[in-house]
Amino acid sequence: MKLKVLAAALVAVAPSTAVFASEPIQPIRPAQEINLAQAELGKKLYFDPRLSKSGFISCNSCHNLSMGGSDNLRTSIGHNWQEGPINSPTVLNSSLSVAQFWDGRAADLKEQAGGPIANPGEMAFTHTLATSVLESIPGYVNEFKLVYGEDGIDIDKVTEAIAEFEKTLVTPNSRFDKWLLGDQNALSADEVAGYELFKNSGCVACHNGAAAGGTTFQKMGLVEPYQTDNPAEGRYAVTGKDADRFSFKVPTLRNVELTYPYFHDGAAWSLEEAVNTMGRIQLGKNFTPEENAQIVAFLKSMTGDQPSFAMPILPPSAANTPQPQPFD
Amino acid sequence: MKLKVLAAALVAVAPSTAVFASEPIQPIRPAQEINLAQAELGKKLYFDPRLSKSGFISCNSCHNLSMGGSDNLRTSIGHNWQEGPINSPTVLNSSLSVAQFWDGRAADLKEQAGGPIANPGEMAFTHTLATSVLESIPGYVNEFKLVYGEDGIDIDKVTEAIAEFEKTLVTPNSRFDKWLLGDQNALSADEVAGYELFKNSGCVACHNGAAAGGTTFQKMGLVEPYQTDNPAEGRYAVTGKDADRFSFKVPTLRNVELTYPYFHDGAAWSLEEAVNTMGRIQLGKNFTPEENAQIVAFLKSMTGDQPSFAMPILPPSAANTPQPQPFD
Ligand code: HEC
Ligand code: HEC
Ligand code: HEC
Ligand code: HEC
Ligand SMILES: [Ca+2]
Ligand SMILES: [Ca+2]
Ligand SMILES: [Ca+2]
Ligand SMILES: [Mg+2]
Structure with a gap:
């Protein structure tokens, strides 16, 4: 029933409902079945x-x-x-x-x-x-x-x-999602070019699915080691397997414009830097400044609708509520 | 013009528009003339x-x-x-x-x-x-x-x-304000009794005006000294006058149910305690438990509409934004 409604909505927006079926990244769906x-x-x-x-x-x-x-x-x-x-x-x-x-x-x-x-x-x-x-x-x-x-x-x-x-904290309706749903004008030529580069360079091997990430654990520094002072060992801490050393959950690239600084150690403050690092150490690629700019433009097109709700008003404590202990 | 509209609204709610004109506390008005x-x-x-x-x-x-x-x-x-x-x-x-x-x-x-x-x-x-x-x-x-x-x-x-x-952060529409505007059912008998006690005991000498406070500076500990380790000297720090030593701006009692702990040193965690202290050190009065409960009930009727708006979404920093320095 709900799927039927969604399908109908997609038909209304995009002549071909299959436009994203073959893409490695799917549109974010609004929250479903929330209590x-x-x-x-x-x-x-x-x-x-x-x-x-x-x-x-x-x-x-x-x-x-x-x-x-x-x-x-x-x-x-x-x-x-x-x-x-x-x-x-x-x-x-x-x-x-x-x-x-x-x-x-x-x-x-x-x-x-x-x-x-x-x-x-x-x-x-x-x-x-x-x-x-x-x-x-x-x-x-x-x-x-x-x-x-x-x-x-x-x-x-x-x-x-x-x-x-x-x-409920999903972010549908990014310009990239509109484009995936068939609105050709939702992205600029540079942004489309950035998406093509993102696919053809191999980024989608790891950053895929609706969240453009979050589907697998992957080694950080696949073709060249990542230099960091941060002692985190990644997935190895959970599995104890040597192969999982320095393997991290691939982060979502949805809203990545807003989630600086980047990487598990927060060492990269700009998307330009993060994209260059990824190309070099995960794929052995050096992007030209133009290519880098196109990929960054594409990534910024994945900023979706941010959660929008009235600030909650919290119920007050009572006389017998244990007091906060900030200083001991 | 705006006043006319307000007056008309008051007539609609209360047969007598002058119901609060003679009261020491006036209703909170919605925010006016906001840019x-x-x-x-x-x-x-x-x-x-x-x-x-x-x-x-x-x-x-x-x-x-x-x-x-x-x-x-x-x-x-x-x-x-x-x-x-x-x-x-x-x-x-x-x-x-x-x-x-x-x-x-x-x-x-x-x-x-x-x-x-x-x-x-x-x-x-x-x-x-x-x-x-x-x-x-x-x-x-x-x-x-x-x-x-x-x-x-x-x-x-x-x-x-x-x-x-x-x-914009005003809080109209408390039950007490509805009562002031003529809605007799907005307060319980205990709350009305609490308001009468609040007036007759002399609290309104200091807690008056629309905010039930904020209109004057007053000595903390008028009839009996207030014991505290907190070194704040109050208004004296501004005027340098001996008479202003330990004189503080009278706090608003609007939404006081939500603003625990009480007093400038935050020493009183319950309204019961704050009311007893006030009675004793400002007025030389010892309230019975019933009187105390009635005053507290009245104070809680002054909780108004809390600010209600969508959480703002902040514009992201850029690559050249100075980085935060939390640890140095
Ligand atoms: C003091 C900072 C801090 C507070 C408070 C905090 N978090 Fe986190 N949160 C983090 C950090 C740091 C991580 C990453 C830890 C790791 O992966 O080892 C994290 C991870 C998460 C994740 C995993 C996200 C992902 O993609 O893996 C979720 C979900 C989350 N937090 C929700 C919450 C919730 C819900 C609360 C409150 C109950 C909370 N956090 C309180 C700092 C915080
Ligand atoms: C082999 C897997 C893999 C490939 C290929 C890959 N990534 Fe990543 N990506 C990751 C992992 C794992 C992380 C997190 C690493 C860490 O923080 O230690 C990451 C992090 C990122 C981040 C930072 C996200 C954040 O919130 O911290 C960006 C941006 C990014 N990748 C973009 C790209 C781009 C662009 C490409 C292609 C040039 C790419 N990635 C290729 C696995 C990959
Ligand atoms: C670290 C805690 C803290 C932060 C951050 C803070 N305040 Fe305050 N604020 C206080 C304290 C404590 C006082 C009382 C100080 C005093 O009276 O000497 C106060 C007093 C005030 C008052 C006076 C209220 C009254 O009735 O006298 C206003 C208004 C206010 N702050 C607004 C702000 C605004 C606007 C900001 C941000 C720009 C801010 N505060 C940031 C703790 C804070
Ligand atoms: C002579 C002036 C005066 C009188 C009379 C007075 N107050 Fe106060 N009241 C103050 C001042 C000044 C403060 C703040 C003192 C401080 O924090 O050091 C205060 C604080 C309070 C507080 C705590 C508010 C907060 O947010 O911290 C409450 C509750 C209160 N008064 C209720 C009453 C009640 C009930 C009465 C009557 C029994 C009363 N007051 C009589 C001046 C007065
Ligand atoms: Ca559930
Ligand atoms: Ca981050
Ligand atoms: Ca307080
Ligand atoms: Mg259960």
Whole structure:
């Protein structure tokens, strides 16, 4: 039924509905089958710094939805201004990824969401303490009951609601998607040329699927080693296999214009630099300045509709709510 | 003309338009005569952590519009996790105040807004650096030009736009305001009793006007000294007059349910405690638990419509944008 409606919509836009069927990148679809009540609750939790020990850091601190779902820092700032170990990836379209984190150590968004709350370098709390804070807040007690049809708040419900909200954070309607759907005028000649280069040079071997990434883990520095001081070992940390050393989840290139700096160490501040590095160390190619500019132009055409919603208003704490502990 | 419309609206709601004319607290009016283009630009700046040295702290970090325009911490967390000297007051309805800051050292919102950007304990930047960051961002260059009708970005325009946005942060439509406007059912019997106590006990001597505060500076501890470790001296820091020692701007009680903890040192976490302290040290009164509960119920009826708008999407930095310096 839903598919029929989508198909009809595609026919209306594009004479040939198969225009993208043969392409390595598919259009981002609007969010499907969202449990809206869960997602609305999850939105509040996503913005609520009371899930952190300090009462100051929320998911949105490091995945700022005003800034492409990232923090635009080399590595993140966590509890007590700790310097994080790795670049914060965007949460936009992360529901489309094969797994979560650079090394894929969480299977899905729900599993992922428990991590930062209890990570001493991020929100520095515990699941038990976060849950007792929420249980002391009448507005949350009611909303969890409404959403889940039963009393009680646990980390399972908390992470499920956050994950449901994150499923809404897809970014359809980029100019590239309009072009894929048949609107020839949606891209400039340079942008189309950039896409052709992106396909013909071999970038799509790794950056493919609706998110132009997130489908596989790949070695960083396939034909030439990547120089970095960052100690992260990538997928090896999960599998223990030598072959996975320095293999990272291929990042999505959707909204990549907004998610600087680039790479797991956040070392590249411009797309020009990131594209040149990729060409050289993944493909052994040196792009001319013109080619580089065309690829960058194409990448910028993948900026889609950013999440648009009213800032959530959080339910106030009560007299018995455990107080935030920012300074100890 | 505008006044005529308002008067007509009041007639529609309340048979007697003069119902609040004799009351010490007046209804909050919706924002009037806003330069919308300036306010939209100011909203972006208010949410933009690139106005801080670290790239991590925005106005919204300490005046979170999801949390009553405050941070709900005893004292704020600033650059490098520095512990701030004083409780962060709400920005809601702050346009109605006689002056800005606890000691009134800024005359208005525009003058105030320059402070935190250059304060080493808050955003730790300089006006020059903040301006050069903005000037490197094409989206801002265009928007400033559109809004101000000329090229160039300076701190004067930045603070003017932020102040214009803050003027929109009024919170009309509380149940108390509906009652003031003639809707007898808007308040419960306990809430009305609380308002009567609030008037008859003398609270309105200091908490008056549309914001139920913000009109004068008053001594904290009028009839009994207030015990605190916080070294702030209040208005004395501005005037140097002995009489102003420990005199603070009377805070607004609008949305006070959301702006815990209370007092300039953030020492009182509940309204119950704050009301008891006020009664005792400002008026020499000991309220019974019933009286206290009625006053608290009245105070909670002053929570108005919270600001509701789509989260701003910030224009991305460019390759030449000065990089954030969180760790040095
Ligand atoms: C202090 C900064 C910080 C906070 C707070 C934080 N994150 Fe993250 N997040 C990161 C970093 C850094 C990574 C990458 C870690 C890694 O891959 O090892 C990450 C990874 C993720 C990912 C995986 C994305 C991908 O493509 O692999 C998701 C999803 C995510 N975070 C969501 C959340 C949610 C939900 C919260 C709040 C419950 C949260 N984050 C809080 C910094 C943060
Ligand atoms: C063999 C696999 C592979 C190929 C081929 C490849 N990439 Fe990548 N790409 C990756 C991986 C893995 C990363 C993340 C590496 C890291 O951060 O350590 C990445 C990262 C990127 C990034 C940074 C994204 C971010 O958010 O940090 C950009 C931009 C990018 N690639 C573009 C390209 C372009 C353009 C090409 C072709 C010239 C290309 N890639 C070819 C695997 C590949
Ligand atoms: C690190 C925390 C922090 C940041 C960032 C911050 N503020 Fe504040 N703000 C405070 C504190 C604390 C006070 C009270 C200081 C005082 O009175 O001495 C305050 C006072 C104010 C006041 C006066 C309110 C009143 O009733 O007196 C306004 C208005 C305000 N800030 C707006 C802003 C704006 C606009 C920005 C961004 C440009 C900003 N603040 C950034 C913590 C912060
Ligand atoms: C003589 C002046 C005066 C009187 C009378 C007075 N107040 Fe206050 N009130 C203040 C001042 C000044 C502050 C801020 C003091 C500080 O933080 O150091 C304040 C703070 C408060 C606060 C905390 C607000 C916040 O956001 O921190 C509450 C609640 C409050 N008053 C309620 C009352 C009630 C209820 C009464 C009557 C029982 C009352 N006040 C009587 C001057 C007064
Ligand atoms: Ca589900
Ligand atoms: Ca990045
Ligand atoms: Ca407060
Ligand atoms: Mg469950």
